[in-house]
Amino acid sequence: MRGMPEQRICSFTHEEIEPGTGMMYIKRDG
Numbered sequence: 001m002r003g004m005p006e007q008r009i010c011s012f013t014h015e016e017i018e019p020g021t022g023m024m025y026i027k028r029d030g
Helices: 022-029
Strands: none
Touching: none
């Protein structure tokens, strides 16, 4: 997990989230 201050658009949710948390968002949503 990289602690980069820049936010990237998740390829799955297409939402602005911190790089590395995308997986967590997916798991939490479903």
